[in-house]
Amino acid sequence: MALTREQLAQRVAQEFHDGYYVNLGIGIPTLAANYIPDGMQVMLQSENGLLGMGPFPLDEEVDADLINAGKQTVTMATGASLFSSAESFAMIRGGHVDLTVLGAFEVDCQGNIASYMIPGKLIKGMGGAMDLVAGADNIIVTMTHASKHGESKLLPECTLPLTGKGCIKRVLTDLALMDIEDGKFVLRERAPGVSVEEIVKLTAGELVVPDSVPEMVF
């Protein structure tokens, strides 16, 4: 079975380490904050100027001056700090954020990512995504493996305008966890109940299948 949104978020959270500063993109990446293991300290960076983001506020705590990068009202965690957008992106560009998780439309086996524009259809802008992929060493892309029509989103070469070039090394889809090495996808884990054949069929870019591909454990 393909992973649910919640399972994707849970698998992302398995990449967290104690003491990590993490930037989570809008959507599934944000849900991963709900699965930080007990006893582990992870500080969430919100690129509009907050390090140490807490949960959504109670009704009476709502503050128009305190939002996340998705423009949702939030709270601050203990030990939070506030700063300008320039300071925020200095952290990101300077490589100080330990892990970045974001979504994408397409990823290719050269490590290229397309996530911000579908020409003629969707023109909203890249927000902070280009800075995040260029600045981070440790990035996980979360996405669906294929479109609703069964077209692979893991390609030999991205077809949409790029968000970043040669910067992606790890992709988590609803079917599989893959690394990108030497211009190839390498299958590391598969979703419970999903066969290697199924993943191979839906991966358009070159895919290396090791002898053993364990199922994800939740």
Add this chain to the structure above:
Amino acid sequence: MSGFDKVVGSYAEAMAGLEDNMTVVAGGFGLCGIPENLIKEIKRKGTRGLTIASNNCGTDNCGLGLLLQDKQISKMIASYVGENALFEAQMMSGELEVELTPQGTLAEKMRAGGAGIPAFYTATGYGTPVGEGKEVREFNGRHYILEEAIQGDFSIAKAWKADRYGNLMFRKTARNFNPMAITAGKVAVVEVEEIVEPGELDPDEIHLPGIYVNRLIKGTFEKTIEQRTVRSA
């Protein structure tokens, strides 16, 4: 105004001198920390042909979106312009030119503009449409593109608290682009929630010194929330 006193008496005075076809650098992120009354004053004045540098362009009925209603903006430099039907319509019809700029690059362009740095190299956007036509240089085996600074004829911004000399404090994530936007404008206009006498703010706690501020005015703010998201107790 006398000496270092930056306080002006009205919004008309605050935006005096803004003319058609000028460039305005604006603070704010989404609708958070936007100079809402200064934007309304630009709408009232009817200034046209404006180039605006701001992370977003408000929503249909709020913030910079108000200036789209009468087609006052001819060019927008922004990182994210979703959630705005009017914007999309004017962009598609060609009435509104849009320069999509990565958020960190936009913040740095404003910072550089205010700091006398004409351009800077960044890895952000290399190999993407943003890098097209821009100078590329390699440092330590990595590619970087040259991005030019932004300067405005005016900047409009919102801070929380100020003294009459224009020393500013911001509040929570309403700081965002405001400090850099202020430094990047030839005439920097700031509206705040509270103005105190010089000496009342702890110099150690001032986020932006008054040297960058030309005009200061106290306003009242609606502070519209774009996505009110709560958890249950």
